[in-house]
Amino acid sequence: MIKLLVVSDSHLDTILLNKVYLKHQNCDYFLHLGDSCLPSYALNNFSSVLGNCDFDNYPLNRTIHTQYGNIFLEHGNNGKYTDINYIKSKNCLIYLYGHTHVKCFKKIDNIYIINPGSLSRPRDDTFGSYAVVTIDENTVDCKFFCVDSL
Template sequence: MQIIVASDTHGRNERLLELEKLYPEAALFLHAGDWGTDPKKYDHWVTVMGNNDIRYERDMEKNRIILADGHKIFMLHGQQLPYGNREKRLADMANQNGCDIAIYGHSHKAFIEEINGVLVINPGSLLRSRDGRGISYIVLTLDKNQVDAKLVFWMNRPDQP
């Protein structure tokens, strides 16, 4: 099962439509918040509310659990957690909810690491990177026994020469 993970588009949501076209075989499209517009216009995307999504608060969940091919994914935006140990706290929250994958956004810094048995990932931002590596998203590939997360930089996506 292929899942596309994005976050922090802040209004540059046409890139989400490009990802849908680029990955037609994807079973899920996940967005970790900070849309900058009404996410209802993007019905292929499962989302959580970011700190800049206040206008759409009543229509969005602050966190959610997604079942996918024998895995449980815990997703939230990330502003709820202190900066210094955000990833460890997120892994703990995922473990408490029986999840083996945790997805967050907010920092605009791409991150992939296993922490206490949980694969913690942040796709970075499709608007502006804050780690100097460029705007990015993640292709998450799942089967019942394995999880693979690949960071893809926008300039290096498969449709680029």
């Protein structure tokens, strides 16, 4: 089993980011989907991708190879998160994106598409959110958490 802590769009909120990290230290991967607005050294616990508000030298995307399948990460400001053919071209089990500040968990053509929402500036709720994704041989599960519970 693999557990992923997935955050996005924290927009300089290092306090929330640290609280989330400390609460979920048992995860195997710590992933930030961009718009941290922080230098990379401030995200030393997270693998991050470049968001449209970031200024440091993050990669545009990342692929994590696991025994269960590939996990593809990008911010999503290219608007491709609605294009299933684009997502299929990434050859992944899980496609992670941010940018919209709106939570999403759906499965299309055996690909799990997940957006954790925004840690600090949600557009779909009063409080920010993040996700913990659990993967095993048979399932992909995504649980959203609200930052007001931290």
